[in-house]
Amino acid sequence: xxxxLINGSSKEGCTYTAxxxxxxxxxxxNIETEIISLGAGSVRDCIGCGMCAKEGKKxxxxxxxxxxxxxxxAETSDGFVFGTPVYYAHPTGRILSVLDxxxxxxxxxxxxxxxxxxxxxxxxxxxxxxDVLNKYFTISQMPIVSSTYWxxxxxxTREEVNKDLEGMQTMYNLGKNMAWMLKCIEAGKNxxxxxxxxxxxxxxxxx
Numbered sequence: 001x002x003x004x005l006i007n008g009s010s011k012e013g014c015t016y017t018a019x020x021x022x023x024x025x026x027x028x029x030n031i032e033t034e035i036i037s038l039g040a041g042s043v044r045d046c047i048g049c050g051m052c053a054k055e056g057k058k059x060x061x062x063x064x065x066x067x068x069x070x071x072x073x074a075e076t077s078d079g080f081v082f083g084t085p086v087y088y089a090h091p092t093g094r095i096l097s098v099l100d101x102x103x104x105x106x107x108x109x110x111x112x113x114x115x116x117x118x119x120x121x122x123x124x125x126x127x128x129x130x131d132v133l134n135k136y137f138t139i140s141q142m143p144i145v146s147s148t149y150w151x152x153x154x155x156x157t158r159e160e161v162n163k164d165l166e167g168m169q170t171m172y173n174l175g176k177n178m179a180w181m182l183k184c185i186e187a188g189k190n191x192x193x194x195x196x197x198x199x200x201x202x203x204x205x206x207x
Contacts, residue, residue: 001182002032004077006070008084008095010040014120014161015083018153018171022081022118025175031182034073038066038094045097052105060105067098071106079114079145079182081174082133089125091132099136107140112195114181116145116174119152120161126152141198145181147174 003026009015016037023033043065051061060067074080082099084091103110117133119126130150137144149170155161162168188194 001078001186002034002076003079003081003178003182004070004073005033005035005081006083006095006098007035007037008082008092008098009120010038010092010094012037013085013158014153014155015085015118017158017161018118018120018167019081019083021168021171022116022175022178025172026179029176029179029183031079031179034077036066036070036073038092038098041065043067043094043097044101046100046104058106058108060101062101065098067101067105070098070102071109074102074106074109077113078185079116079178080110080142081116081118081178082136083118083120084129084133086119086121086125086129089128091119091129096132099133103136103140110136111141113142114145114178114185115142116147116178117151118171118174121152121154122156123154126150126154141195143181143185145174145178147171147177 005019005023007016007019019035026033044062059071084095115137117130119129134144147170151174153161153167154164
């Protein structure tokens with residue numbers, strides 16, 4: 001089993017440190033992990049062209065950034081953790097642009113797979129950002145993995161983040177809970193307990 005972790009920061013600092021603690025916990029449970037950092041390169045926003053649906057390829061029609069790579073990796077992943085630093089009490093623009101396009105073009109590769117989000121801030125805005133990222137899971141029939149507190153970490157540097165003992169413990173426990181849920185889902189599949197075939201109304205962007 002594999003969990004894909006996405007670092008929504010342009011740097012490998014506080015958010016990356018928190019995601020690494022989640023990955024450490026997952027690895028202890030023999031769950032493979034991969035952390036993808038979105039970096040500082042250009043990322044397109046979704047323009048609502050609908051070409052991904054028309055082409056039926058589960059890929060975004062724009063192939064000049066990281067989005068289609070993430071969709072491809074999501075196909076072979078069993079769970080996800082999305083991490084973001086807080087910018088003005090909301091997630092980074094780049095992680096929102098990436099997830100908007102990845103979920104619109106490749107929604108099927110995420111469905112019924114567990115997801116968790118984490119937010120990193122110097123002080124405030126974490127719960128608002130945490131709420132925004134969780135919306136991707138709830139619209140895609142994905143079980144949300146929780147921890148022993150809201151999945152937030154505080155600090156302005158990697159060193160400060162490591163000193164947030166409760167925050168780091170929350171990240172570690174999140175990994176354990178994700179591993180437990182993945183194993184439960186796998187046990188269910190082995191006993192022919194499969195995801196429901198729900199009817200959904202197709203999403204359409206408004207002009």
